[in-house]
Amino acid sequence: MSDTAIPSGPRKPPITAVGPIAWAKTNLFSGWLSTAVTLAMGYLLIKLALSFIDWAFVNAIWSVPSNAQGPQTQACRDLRGAGACWAVIGEKHRFMLFGTYPYEQHWRPALACVLFVVLYIISAIRSFWRWELALVWIGMLTAIGILMWGGVFGLSYVPQERWGGLPITLILATFGLAFAFPLSILVALGRRSSLPAIKVLCVLYVELIRGVPLISLLFMASVMFPLFLPEGMNIDKLLRAQIAIILFAGAYLAEVVRGGLQALPKGQYEAADAMGLSYWQKTGLIILPQALRMVIPPLVNTFIGFFKDTSLVLIIGIFDLLTAGKTAIVEPAWQGFGVEVYVFVGAIYLVFCYAMSKYSRGLEADLNRHRRR
């Protein structure tokens, strides 16, 4: 080799191998078939985008006149679907966001939603990941509870039956995942326990809950569960649905966490054992930090799924965001404007889910920096 080697430093790659032109050539126009597909898809995409812009912006109606009989939606109806009638959102957004909560008190659920978002942002910042964060959670959730229920500090009492809309969705999702996640870790650890009783209990829990649709669990929580309670004792309907969601999410998350535990090499357990770490030290310092990092993508996948599944509480008559949206267009004046309402509600779900997804990708990259060489 040495006699044929030509001394040369590293060279830049040829211009055709890097940059946007090279990228387009390899990915979009690498042959006649790929060029044809690219052009066809490009045409379709542009056509769809243009017609959406027409519908959503150019032909849209943003507000409608109103008289003694209520809003006059004739102008919207005359569009015959050629343009969006965003007036329905302007008119009904308070109902969609807050349901049947007393109108003049809407600032309370609004503030509750803001507190939830603040809580999410605080919890997302890694330098705040200390035990004090638990106190922040307890404090914030208590404040949210006081805001929603009232009855103290001069706030009028609002029974839970009148709550609705976005706060319900956020309450179900936040409490649901905040309790289901620790539960799932315990269950996943329990499934790998060397104590047979604990193991059997955890397996039974996971298999029973996972084998039943969430809807039937919600029905059970709302219809059957009260039958088992002593006379006169009644647990709040929302709380019962909340417990059903926690149990259900717990079972699914437990299997995700267990996947992470199983993916960890046996040597990690042995090294921790050999150093004399106790079970909980080993689990808390060595096993879980690694196992949970590995399962961030499926964990967040499950989180996002459950955030949206909270909308199933509509079947037991709880007014979450989606149900409130559906109910908003029952009024005769607004019947037929479902698309606009669903786009609005969908956009709210999308914002939360996309935030989760985006954050998790950042977190994953950050927490797994030890894997980089």
Place this chain on the structure above:
Amino acid sequence: MSATATAEQIASAARADAPPAIELAGVNKWFGALHVLRDVNLAVAPGERVVVCGPSGSGKSTMIRCINRLEIHQEGRIAVEGIELTDDVRALDAIRREVGMVFQSFNLFPHLTVLENCTLAPIWVRRTPKKEAEELAMELLARVKIPEQALKYPGQLSGGQQQRVAIARALCMRPKIMLFDEPTSALDPEMIKEVLDVMVELAGTGMTMMVVTHEMGFARQVADRVVFMDQGEVVEVGTPDQVFNAPKTDRLKLFLSQILRGH
């Protein structure tokens, strides 16, 4: 040279009186129906360096892993520093604090830095203050010649460097006994020497060591005794000279001829 010899003599004289650091008496172990340790009897004196060799599947790793109960023996008695290994968790914790272990596959914690790997057990098990634990860790990382890697993650290090960190990590617990389970078997040839050098240096400090290895050069250089195992039995025990130059059994002769051919 003569000074070392006298030191050796004094040390071995002291060993004769002290209770054994490790004692295995009539130890039997089965994996299912497979009899992997057959009536193993062995005593290691404080400060003694014992090298265990033998063909793969001979039970040498299983034996060494029984000493800190990573494997559980079914019959016989194992005592470390006079404490017998039983189901008693406190006895086990006490033993594990005194026994450091180095694994074939390093088993460093990949999510912690080199320094955190070293300070974890002293802080959580020995309750050493963090600052003190870090000072000791840096001192030991210097002894294994990689203090400059302290803030890196194990994944950023070469195999040889990782194994040296693993040795430093075990030493951070200030153990009385060090167990090595094939510490160089997973390493590229050019990295074996850097790990063996650290182990030779450690042997010079008078640490009680039990080493499962195929490195016969290392055995000749530092071992007080060599234990040859085959099929779960201790077949021969003797000084490196006796075992390597005057094997008594056919099994050992066969093993020696095989590894010599390999070299």
